[in-house]
Amino acid sequence: MPCRFRSARALIAALFMALVTLTPAVRAEDLAPKYQAMADRGLEWLAKQQHRDGHWETNGQFHSAMTAMAGIVMLMEGSTIREGKYRDNIRRAVDYLMANSNRNGLIGQPNGPNQGLGYLYGHGFSILFLSQLIGEEDDLERRAKLEDLLNRAVDFSCKAQTSRGGWGYVSAADGNDFDEGSVSITQVQALRAARNAGIVVPKQTIDKTHEYLRKCTTPRGGLIYSLQSGGGGERPTITVAGIASMFSSGEYTSPLAKQWLKFVQPLIPINSVGSDQFGHSEYTHMYYSQVAYTLGEDGYAKMFPDSRPEERLTWSKYRREFFEFLANKQERDGSWHGTAIGPVYTTCCYLTVLQLDKGTLPIYQR
16 A cells, blocks of 8 residues: 655654644543542532432522522433432432422422522522423323423513513512512523423513613623613623523524623633632533533634634633632532532532533533
C-alpha cells in the first residue's frame, strides 16, 4: 500500500498532531469518574437528610421546595419512582408532596415555616419534580391522583399570576399583585415541564409571561427584580434564570434570550480557582449550567455567528472550569455549603449542575 506521507519526518509530525488533537478528549474521559464520585457523595449525604415523613428542609424551612429539589437530583441520578438506588427516597418525597397538596391546587403548606419567601417557590419546584416522574408511575390509581394533582396545581399557578404577567412569592391575591423575577422563572419552567407531561397549560398564561419578561428587560439587556416596584438595576442571577427558562421552552434563538446572554456572560465567574462564592451563586449556576449545557459546543456560535471562538460559552469550557470549583468546595461529608439558606439547598443546586450530562430528565435535555 502506498504511503501518503513523503517522509518519516512528515509521518511523525502527523502522528504528533493527531495525539495533540486527541488529548483534550482523553483528559475529559479521565476526569469523568472524579465528577461522578463527587455526585455520588453528594447524593448519599442528601439521602441521609430526608426526614421520616419524606420531606427535606433547610434550616427548618422550605419543606416543599427542598423536597422537590432533592427529588429532582435523585431522578437525575437515574433512579425512578419504581427502581434505582434512590427509589424509596423518591417515593417518600412524592408521598409527602401529595399529602401536602391542597384542594385549591397549591402544593405545600400555606402556613408552613417558609413564608419569609412565600409558598410559590415550593409550588413551582414541586410541579417540576412531579411532572418528570408521572410517566413512571405504574399504579394506575396513583397515577390518576398525580395527574389530578398536577392539573389543579397548574390551575393554581395560572390563577396566581399577577396582572402584569409575573408571579410573586405568594399568589397575586395574597400578595397585592406583587411580582418578582426569580419566582416568575420558577413558574415558567414548571409550567413548561407540566406541559411536556401532557398537562394542559393555557397559552395566554405563557404569552403574558413572555410580555412580562420583555417589559422587565432593560436597554442594556438585563432583567430587573420586579416590574411592580420598578425593579432598580439589572439582576444577573434573574437574567441567567430567564435564559434557562427560554431554552426550556425551546426558544433557542429568541431575541430576548440573546440580549440576556450578552448582558450576563461577562458578569458570571466560572473560574475554578475562584476564592469564594458570590451572592446567590448556587442559584445562578444551577441555571447558568443549564444554559451552557443546552448551548453545547456550537449553540453559541449559531446564536452569534460573528462572535470570536474565545468569547463563546460552551459546555466543555464551563464544565472544565466550574466542575473543578465544585471539587475544591465539596465538604468531606459530600455536601456543599454556601449562603445562609443552608447546605441542603446548596447541595441540590450543585448536584443539578454535576448531573446534566446524564440527560435523564426531559426538562434539562438538549
